[in-house]
Amino acid sequence: MNTSTFKAVILAGGSGERFWPLSTPERPKQFLRVFGGASLIRQAVTRLDGLVSPKDVFVVTAKNLVAATRKELPEIPKCNILGEPMRRDTGAAVALGVGLAASDADPVIGFFSSDQMVANPKAFRKVVSKAVAIARRKQVIVTLGIKPTYPATCFGYISPKTRTFVEKPDAKTAKKYVKAGYLWNAGMFIARASTFRGAFAAHAPELECLTRFETDGTNRTDGTRSRSKAIAGGGLAKLYSALPKISFDYAVMEKSKNVEVVPGDFGWDDVGSFAAFDKYFPHDSRGNVREGPCTVVEADGNICVARSARISLLGVKNLVVVTTPDSVLVADKSRLTEMKRLFSR
Amino acid sequence: MNTSTFKAVILAGGSGERFWPLSTPERPKQFLRVFGGASLIRQAVTRLDGLVSPKDVFVVTAKNLVAATRKELPEIPKCNILGEPMRRDTGAAVALGVGLAASDADPVIGFFSSDQMVANPKAFRKVVSKAVAIARRKQVIVTLGIKPTYPATCFGYISPKTRTFVEKPDAKTAKKYVKAGYLWNAGMFIARASTFRGAFAAHAPELECLTRFETDGTNRTDGTRSRSKAIAGGGLAKLYSALPKISFDYAVMEKSKNVEVVPGDFGWDDVGSFAAFDKYFPHDSRGNVREGPCTVVEADGNICVARSARISLLGVKNLVVVTTPDSVLVADKSRLTEMKRLFSR
Numbered sequence: 297m298n299t300s301t302f303k304a305v306i307l308a309g310g311s312g313e314r315f316w317p318l319s320t321p322e323r324p325k326q327f328l329r330v331f332g333g334a335s336l337i338r339q340a341v342t343r344l345d346g347l348v349s350p351k352d353v354f355v356v357t358a359k360n361l362v363a364a365t366r367k368e369l370p371e372i373p374k375c376n377i378l379g380e381p382m383r384r385d386t387g388a389a390v391a392l393g394v395g396l397a398a399s400d401a402d403p404v405i406g407f408f409s410s411d412q413m414v415a416n417p418k419a420f421r422k423v424v425s426k427a428v429a430i431a432r433r434k435q436v437i438v439t440l441g442i443k444p445t446y447p448a449t450c451f452g453y454i455s456p457k458t459r460t461f462v463e464k465p466d467a468k469t470a471k472k473y474v475k476a477g478y479l480w481n482a483g484m485f486i487a488r489a490s491t492f493r494g495a496f497a498a499h500a501p502e503l504e505c506l507t508r509f510e511t512d513g514t515n516r517t518d519g520t521r522s523r524s525k526a527i528a529g530g531g532l533a534k535l536y537s538a539l540p541k542i543s544f545d546y547a548v549m550e551k552s553k554n555v556e557v558v559p560g561d562f563g564w565d566d567v568g569s570f571a572a573f574d575k576y577f578p579h580d581s582r583g584n585v586r587e588g589p590c591t592v593v594e595a596d597g598n599i600c601v602a603r604s605a606r607i608s609l610l611g612v613k614n615l616v617v618v619t620t621p622d623s624v625l626v627a628d629k630s631r632l633t634e635m636k637r638l639f640s641r
Numbered sequence: 642m643n644t645s646t647f648k649a650v651i652l653a654g655g656s657g658e659r660f661w662p663l664s665t666p667e668r669p670k671q672f673l674r675v676f677g678g679a680s681l682i683r684q685a686v687t688r689l690d691g692l693v694s695p696k697d698v699f700v701v702t703a704k705n706l707v708a709a710t711r712k713e714l715p716e717i718p719k720c721n722i723l724g725e726p727m728r729r730d731t732g733a734a735v736a737l738g739v740g741l742a743a744s745d746a747d748p749v750i751g752f753f754s755s756d757q758m759v760a761n762p763k764a765f766r767k768v769v770s771k772a773v774a775i776a777r778r779k780q781v782i783v784t785l786g787i788k789p790t791y792p793a794t795c796f797g798y799i800s801p802k803t804r805t806f807v808e809k810p811d812a813k814t815a816k817k818y819v820k821a822g823y824l825w826n827a828g829m830f831i832a833r834a835s836t837f838r839g840a841f842a843a844h845a846p847e848l849e850c851l852t853r854f855e856t857d858g859t860n861r862t863d864g865t866r867s868r869s870k871a872i873a874g875g876g877l878a879k880l881y882s883a884l885p886k887i888s889f890d891y892a893v894m895e896k897s898k899n900v901e902v903v904p905g906d907f908g909w910d911d912v913g914s915f916a917a918f919d920k921y922f923p924h925d926s927r928g929n930v931r932e933g934p935c936t937v938v939e940a941d942g943n944i945c946v947a948r949s950a951r952i953s954l955l956g957v958k959n960l961v962v963v964t965t966p967d968s969v970l971v972a973d974k975s976r977l978t979e980m981k982r983l984f985s986r
Binding site: 591594607608611612615617620621623626627628630631632634637 | 964
């Protein structure tokens with residue numbers, strides 16, 4: 297494969313809420329190192345080795361995370377890492393990513409998350425290559441559909457036959473989807489720059505201008521230059537403030553007819569909450585997962601991460617207990633989906 | 642009352658386990674300040690104001706706690722605060738206290754705990770005065786019996802009729818005791834020095850030598866001087882190591898015939914565990930007790946003490962969560978009696 301015409305955009309926003317206090321608004325989930333040596337964003341880039349060279353990797357992140365992201369990914373050109381002036385969901389982020397990665401050569405651009413796990417990177421690269429090949433020759437947006445390992449209610453699904461996207465289902469519907477061969481929507485999209493642009497123009501015209509965004513005017517020569525320059529010249533924040541908060545799925549994919557699904561089975565996980573620790577760490581004889589100094593007496597099924605003070609558990613069950621120098625979280629495992637409520641007060 | 646012939650001994654040992662990590666072996670329960678401004682030991686001494694002058698207050702504590710105790714009680718002469726070389730339960734501590742407080746004037750000596758609560762100090766002083774008066778004129782050990790407020794299983798009881806001591810009962814027996822008018826044994830004993838000495842000689846002769854202990858030889862002129870000097874001259878540790886670990890109740894009170902019970906009702910509590918916080922602190926609308934920065938979402942009936950990092954509780958019930966710079970405790974309220982197990986590992 298000619299890697300020069302494939303570019304990768306890593307979407308690296310994140311509020312840092314779901315793994316708080318390990319993650320924070322200043323160090324959201326993609327910087328998490330708890331799953332082994334490398335941070336999730338480091339793993340997300342390394343995983344693409346061989347498919348794309350560092351100069352063709354771009355990152356769309358939050359303005360306040362640009363410095364940390366550049367530090368984490370030193371091999372990527374600094375100007376490839378761009379901070380959005382404010383959060384506007386994945387619709388705007390993808391559009392901006394198209395603007396960032398597009399060139400006159402109309403490259404295939406792949407969008408990937410910065411905070412997901414892939415157990416089998418080799419299989420992942422194979423699937424991505426296949427998707428890139430399709431996207432190069434057809435005017436379609438290719439999405440990777442993950443083969444479900446259980447009837448998850450925390451992911452959207454894609455029907456590979458009808459190529460339709462469906463939102464997160466309830467438990468009963470999830471079972472039906474899995475039985476019907478639906479795949480998990482992992483939020484990975486691959487298409488030519490021109491295809492993305494066309495899709496935005498057709499379905500989300502208010503976002504289309506971002507696909508023509510240029511940071512320094514050096515890589516665009518078409519008639520949009522003047523507009524792009526206007527955006528780059530300090531207009532991005534103003535423009536963003538007027539944009540809708542809308543996901544790429546909702547803005548484009550659910551409406552698009554030219555969608556193709558490539559199924560994948562490479563041990564994907566979006567690591568949505570502390571509950572994922574139960575999957576990735578070994579348990580003691582009573583089902584506790586521990587990192588750091590923890591004393592555990594008559595306690596079962598807890599996730600215990602001691603990053604500062606020693607944690608002592610006595611007679612408690614199914615808790616997530618996390619200590620950092622600033623904060624101590626004590627949450628019932630079944631309530632992790634409500635983490636946000638700790639911050640909205 | 643002639644206060645010059647009443648002396649008070651505060652028993653201030655303690656392992657610091659039951660309120661760990663707020664209390665530690667170096668700062669056990671009597672130094673706890675969580676119940677208001679003053680530490681429990683400070684309150685224990687202040688409570689005796691008017692009954693006894695500071696020069697007649699003595700403290701038997703652990704060797705490693707002498708400095709902290711002297712700092713906490715600056716008005717008490719330094720030599721009145723003595724550290725036991727090792728823990729030998731209350732039998733040895735009371736005997737040593739008799740040795741410390743005794744003089745040729747054969748004073749009445751009262752033993753009090755350093756880590757109990759008394760809601761009504763005035764009523765307490767009245768009851769103690771009454772007990773002192775009895776102890777002065779009769780050769781009896783007077784014990785204060787607390788009027789039970791509920792059928793506790795965590796205290797021993799005294800039958801005021803038969804003057805017999807009974808150990809901590811089970812729930813059923815406790816109800817029977819309360820119905821029969823039994824009183825809580827609060828571990829407060831008042832008698833003349835000679836009466837204590839006689840009781841030790843009769844029932845626990847191996848401890849009797851401690852009642853003749855003198856620290857500097859200045860306040861004793863009887864024939865035991867040479868022996869006392871031997872003890873003071875570095876022999877205490879050696880002597881202690883050979884002593885039995887036995888409570889004063891078991892060694893003396895349960896065997897003694899010359900016992901008198903003075904009932905008291907002055908809001909006594911031994912503050913046995915974090916569960917006491919439920920009694921002494923106000924609750925929020927969901928029954929949580931909080932000290933320090935705590936964020937609480939959908940959490941009920943928790944005791945939350947944040948002494949360093951902020952605590953965030955999400956969806957948890959009936960826990961004790963305590964943070965200090967070194968340790969975080971997360972315990973089920975119903976398991977607090979098992980706190981020791983955190984240290985025996």
